[in-house]
Amino acid sequence: MRRHKRWPLRPLASASVRCISSAAETVTTPTAAAAFPLKHVTRSNFETTLNDLRAHVKAADFVAIDLEMTGVTSAPWRDSLEFDRYDVRYLKVKDSAEKFAVVQFGVCPFRWDSLTHSFVSHPHNFYVFPRQDHHEFLCQTTSMDFLAKYQFDFNTCIHEGISYLSRRQEEEASNRFEMMYDDEEGVVETEDFKLVRLADVLFAERIKKKLNEWRSELLHGGNASSESPGISNGSTQSTETVFYHMRPALSLQGFTSHQLRVIRLVLGKHFGDLVYIHANDKSSCSQDFVVYTDSESDKENLLKEAKDERRKVAERKIQSAIGFRQVIDLLSSEKKLIVGHNSILDIAHVYSKFMGPLPSTAEKFVASINDHFPYIVDTKILLNVNPMLNQRMKKSSTSLSSAFSSLCPQIEFPSRSSDSFLQQRVKIDVEVDNVRCSNWNAGGKHEAGYDAFMTGCVFAQACSHLGFDFEHDSENIAQNEKLEKYINRLYLSWTSGDIIDLRTGHSNAENWRVSKFKYEKIVLIWNFPRKLKARQIKECICKAFGSTSVTSVYHLDDTAVFVLFKNSELVSEFLKVKEQLESDNGPVTIIHPLSKILEGGKTGAADYEAYKEICSSHISKVLFSDQAETVGVKPRTRPETERRESMVAVTDNDKASDLIDAFLASRV
Amino acid sequence: MKRRFLSSLSASAGNSKTLNQGGWSVKQVKKSNFKSALDEFRTSIDSSDFVAVSLENTGSHAAAWHRVSAIDTPQTSYLKAKYAAERYQIFQFALCPSSLHGSKLTLHPYNFYLFPRDELKLGMPSYSFSCQASRLTAMARDGFDFNTCIYEGISYLSREQESASKFLSGNPILPHPIALPSSPSTVADTVFVGRIRSRVKNWRQSCIDSSSKTGDDDLVSSLRKLVLGSEQYGSRLCLTIDVCSERQVQLILEMLTEFSDDVVPLLIASKSRGTQAVRAVFMSSKDDKDLFKRELHDLENEENRRVRGFREVVDLISSSRKPVVSQNYLSDFTSIHAKFLGPLPSNVDDFTRSLSSAFPNVVDLSQLMKEISPLSNVSNLPAAMSSLNRFFAPVDVEVANQDEGNQMHGQNVVMISHLFAKLSTIQKSSVQSNKDLQALDSDEHANSITSNDENVKVWSKNSRRVSSENLVFIWGLSKKMTAAMLKKVLQKSHTVFAQEFDVKYLDRSCAVLVFWDSGSSDTFLSAVNNEEQLVGSLREMVAEGVRVAGYDTYRRACRLGFWEADLAEALDKTLESSASDRDLDTKPSDISWSSELTINFDEL
Structure with a gap:
């Protein structure tokens, strides 16, 4: 089988490029250097590509992925903020993955080829578009603009994007089909449905007569002309004698569903041996038959056969609706090492789109993602946490493209490949549609397929720096002890490549456990007079509670601030005083220093747990104050005990501490 | 040299080939040709008698019950439209300044591509918007070009956003003249x-x-x-x-x-x-x-024009005070208000007032259609058009635009314009001057909804008017329960069902009971909520999880914005939310109940 290939219009200058055709197919090796486009996958070539991909993934040592979404944050304050505890950060990731759509999914399997001493990669760029019923997603205008800036093809995505069903949706769909069969099995309730209208009565009579004729013709030979003209002149209705499951049948065409109900009624009343069957054929056109059965047992058989057939059709339908999830199932079932760059959001998207609703807490999420993808490595963590790699990055940013330029210059600038220094680098070939090329640069940054390719290259090079000898180690990269410290760790924060700043700059878990208590010292204030700035708010509170009572004040957005108090007692004291001032109308309220903050009477305040509650809501108002009002958090402090409990739960869990370690380790 | 492309078609009575779809030359406007098109548009609107509008949004309703249906009062209809207008984005705004002289209708159709671009990096005009996947797929099927829209769509700011942005853009501004001397000085x-x-x-x-x-x-x-x-x-x-x-x-x-x-x-x-x-x-x-x-002043104007973008067009229509004809009054004008004027007020009267200050003459085509041809459905334009063939009302259509390549988008607006011209010709057989035309619009059809409207017009021959207080919502039923089954079960459960009543599913999760006698609904509601009265099969049903609520709960669900996917979920949440939060607008209002409710059950 030969696939259409596109050869470059503009051969690259370098002469040292060599392209090897794969053994399976004899392709004339072009003498000039070749660059070919990224492999784009849409609905039309999905099935064939999937078959090839299966083999590539099976053979792969690791698979790099990357996603493009329609947005990242559903409101400005949903971005990760300085005062976000890790559980709040998870809630923000969860919100993002639930609201936005994935429009492109890059999958790039890498396999070590010991013959050529190089990796062979197979970048795939899947266009994905959700086509489930009633599916809605959010678009962030800046993200859409960003995609447009990189010439993202929205038309291809919406016209040709591959749809998908999550595992949960698949279950629901088969349940729905199940229910539908049961409905169809049911005989028309005769009590329920009576022939009242004259038209129905006449129609029923006509049908009865017609069926009688057909049946007696069938039984007594007669003049069995298989065609019959429309029942009434000029109508599109027609009946035709056909065979349905080896039995003589009358195919009914052009009847309304109401008329079909009348027909079913007539059959039930007058014809014991004629059975009504509603079938969906492969092209999902529905067809209706009246089938003759010669005995009760035959009738039962027929009904069973029809039911099985409908089930098969339904299963096929669901199977095809699963669509892109087959790729995810493939990655999951092969238990391959998944490589991503700053990939917490990608993984969360994969979970919510292809598994089911995201769990409510980070611990549950981590545990459950482990069941599906036992080995995940994040190149961003690798580059930041490993001192040697960090050094190699020469302190440049660890964004994907800059990591790629500093670690893989041999791929980014192939013309310099004569450089002896560069030749020590890991060689990475690209194979698209059985054409292999050792220096490929399709360019397209922010095409998911190319980004996945870059991620994989960065990972391979990083492994080589860590002392991997791929000749021996490629088999089981995931279990290699050199990677042990980095595997299955993800950053919870995704902003701009910056690592979570825990403010105090603690560098290990011990310290963090101390710092976590700072969240008990935080009060959230919103809807204060807009003209007040952080500094003025601090002044007001200091006037009321002492000049050292407030450590810092930090804006969430224009409408809300976090106030970090010296201790947690001040938190409840503040909330108590606020409540008192609000219920009191005396002169104290006017001269009290806090009155400046409470001016307008709409100011809300609550402790940190309320912030978490606000973040967990599926509502997203642009302004935080609107959000707080809509979620309806009542200003209050929580009982001490309850708060303790929630803190304990955090530290008990191994997975959670793994996570915590992961982002603490970042502060090298 | 301006070459005019004339396409005209006589669509008079008896002529069944009314409009050939895709045949009109509609000017396509994007960022690149916006400036020149704007000047052209200004001339077109000056010479027009009315303007037809048609919007293409990224969605309409997220769940079956979010759609405006026969059980909605003007207020709940408005809240539903408001919810949609705030979430979805307008991708395409087709406009057609039209003039009618005798039987000759001259059209200048334009189709503007819109995309909200955060040019000032202030989260304006919108931070994000929702898309209904099925809506986008349907648009794709009609050949909509998303790349053109997103790459080259024209941005805009609403009036309120513009005044907010003025302060934030960093340019020096003239202060407003001081109206009042300040408070006594310290x-x-x-x-x-x-x-x-x-x-x-x-x-x-x-x-x-x-x-x-x-x-x-x-x-x-x-x-x-x-x-x-x-x-x-x-x-x-x-x-x-x-x-x-x-x-x-x-x-x-x-x-x-x-x-x-x-x-x-x-x-x-x-x-x-x-x-x-x-x-x-x-x-x-x-x-x-x-x-x-x-x-x-000039500097400010220049800056504003840049920032305002497409809103310039909306302002032109507004200041022209020409009648604006729309196929779907509520959904179109809530969108227009939300995107180009300012945030939507929380009740329908404020909305109507606010809208009419910007657009004094608004024509709801479906309302007009119902009066002339009560049985036809205006959502299908060609069908609506052919249903008017029994009237003798010749209208010759002429589209006067420069001919340019692909013109297929925005055809609807031409049909809306045509349909309106025809309806006006029928209604006032001698519409000559646009004075008459305006009189026609402002009389009875403009701004056709207010919350005080207790006499909603009966628009279907077998619909009856019923007070909203006579409706009872019932949910928590078995998934396989059909309306007919439910009716039967209810008839056996309580004496109140001995009288005539109606049952209809509003979505998968919830049905509505319609009583024809006032008081029956209260009797039933109190029966369910009263431990002692609750006996027999009704008690059994409640024990199995059936819940009921009156219309007030529904109204509150809409007001509080519990737009859950299932109506049952929304009503449950409303009941849970504090009872202290009472609604102010609890006055009963009539709705028009039709036994052939316009709920499309295929979509459930």
């Missing part, structure tokens, strides 16, 4: 004003000196500037006074009125909200002052 204020006054006086004197004495050498004048803190604004001298509060701004502006002959104050906004400084600019003469104000 000692601190007096000291502050005194200090600033003397500073301004010195500076002003030096300005006067330097303008009269041209003999100063450069060194002296620059030294003078340094000493007095004088700077230049363009070619004019100015003084920047830093301020710490809006109070100080007020005081300085008041004080500067003393020097209003030759000093003009400007406000410098800080990056975050508020004023950072007041800049006093020295004018050499009265003429200079006028010139300066004009320059500033």
